[in-house]
Amino acid sequence: MTDSIYDFTLTEMSGKPISLADYRGQVLLIVNTASKCGLAPQLTGLEDLYQRYGKDGLVVIGTPSNQFHQELKDGEDTVEYCQVHFGVTFPLTQLMHLNGKETHPLWQFLKQSTNSGAIKWNYTKFLVGRDGTVLKRFAPVTTPEKIEPAIQDALK
Known part of the structure; x- marks a missing residue:
């Protein structure tokens, strides 16, 4: 396991690398998204934050996953769907696994940093402080509006 959130480089849907080191000193909200999930309207609240x-x-970073069979198969379609239906402008990565032997290293790190188990559903959220510490894991049903106070605290 890596020692720091800043050691990860993700890949945006467009193929452009996203180095988390570029966000050092900022607060990150990392969310596993799925376009066709009943919780997808949370994308509007995430964009608002x-x-x-x-x-x-x-910085909000969406990491689409089809692990629960609710994401579009094509990355370009996912980005377009999220932009058109929910106004998303925050970065969306290429599809990644959240659980199992193909789990993306970032998601291994997030789960281990919070001593939490498997991702049980779409829209699990992790809040990362300005110092790179993973502060909290939020359940899928916890809306962006409900985590706003924690975000405000992290930004102080």
């Missing part, structure tokens, strides 16, 4: 707190140092 990104727009309202981005100037203060919040």
